[in-house]
Amino acid sequence: MEAKVSQSLQLSTWIDSEKIVRNPSGPLLFLRRCKGQQRLHMLVSCNLQSRKAATWRRPIALKVSCSSKNIPASLLESESFPETFDEATILKNKSEEIEPYLSAQCIYIVGMMGSGKTTIGRILSEALGYSFFDSDKLIELAVGGTTVTEIFNLYGESFFRDNETEVLHKLSSMHRLVVSTGGGAVIRPINWKYMQKGISVWLDVPLEALAQRIAAVGTGSRPLLHHKSGDAYAKAFKCLSTLLEERGEAYANANARVSLENIAAKLGYKDNLANGKYNRKKG
Template identity: 65%
Template sequence: MEAKVLQSLHVTTWVDSDSTFSAPSNSMRLCTQFEKKRRVSMLKCNLVGTIKPMIGDRAAGLKVSCTSQNSPASILESGTFTTEEDLVLKKKSEEIEPCLSGRCIYLVGMMGSGKTTIGQILSEVLGYSFFDSDKLIEQSVGGTAVADIFKLHGEAFFRNNETEVLHKLSQMHRLIISTGGGAVIRPINWKYMHKGISVFIDVPLDALAQRITAIGTASRPLLHHGSGDAYTQTLKRLSKLWEERSEAYTNAHVRVSLERIAAKLGHEDVCCVSPTQIAIEALIQIEDYLKK
């Protein structure tokens, strides 16, 4: 099966040459593992496939490509783990990576929940490749932004592409995939995501509204502001989307609650929780799920 998939989905991989040598000492092993993760974090990963979503009674051939080089500078790229949290993240990732057995990790959650940022962190510490499903869809239609795809082709067209992208990715291994907020509404998408491990990033709606209002809603096709305060309108629309999707999010294997993290850390505001802390909690919850 995977051989067939690789004919249409080509991912440039890095081969761990260290695996051909005898087992190193503990200190040598840590250096080797660190170097492997550093090199993987700089990996240029290209995904090329033919996507043929149905539009009415006809199919449209779409080419998909994506690069993971747009990840921000990280603790891995800098070559040092500077804080206690960084060290905890590194240690936890080394513990859990062998247990994953190459399974993909799908991040789901409402728009603005930080799936892309968390996904990039997890991909770097686990030595996985990172993909954003929305970016893949944009590139499949010539670089057209999601908001413009909705305007030009409609939501059904976008959802068809989204499902096909998830289908292709589900046949691969060692990927961290950030999904769009609405990917959870189609049961078929869960069929594909459940081939790996799905992680729900749960952020309170008021915090989401603050984040999205701060950066604007131009790129959010499902957030249409009416008259009045931008935050109020955003929160109102997010609440409506939550009503439609909240039950679907319960299909995720793992739930990472920012309220729970904030409580454990003694923060009153979930906005004080850092991406690194969220990534650590995600690994802890994934580990607990694997032990069941």
């Protein structure tokens, strides 16, 4: 049971509305504007599997109060949820409720490699009826189908970054998209200029969990983490720490921050990060 809870917790980060606090009918995203500021509230709820199976018995809910576009992302507060709910229905209802408030703005998901940008982005886009784009994939297409790893190896990182900026530039004139950005997209200020045309959400996941996820799938598609030998977890952890030190402030430019660590704490889970999982507090 513990393992199931741990996995579920990690697998689901949803954006949600302020309204859910008063009327907890489900996860997704709501935008409130006040005096030129935008406030987002986000919900982190249960597991991806329950999109099919659909019933979850543990009360779970979180909201994130977010800043306006020019103020760094703020943190989470938690609320509780009904004992039993059908996540697929909640998601559908909530998407319909909040979609008009988005005014067709794009949602940019930022965060370190392995934070779940692609996984969450796909689900979010489906729920909202938005199109999904993975900026890495668009870069690969722009460079004639060359993979990210090949682009780094053949042309170097700055060539990759130039293409990344160009992709974000193009996307910035579009609407109704959820975009999973590359982990390093935040480092160039010009990229923020483009992403600020929409709403940016930072998935903030502890390094241990990132390293564990990446070690599990391998580093072949992530050239900045790739090492031919050595312990994959330890190497990924070390590289990710360095990158996070360099980028931490840049991620904080996002309109909203979803912190897995805070979520776990608010839900009464103690993080057991040695294995990248969150275990329920005893007693």
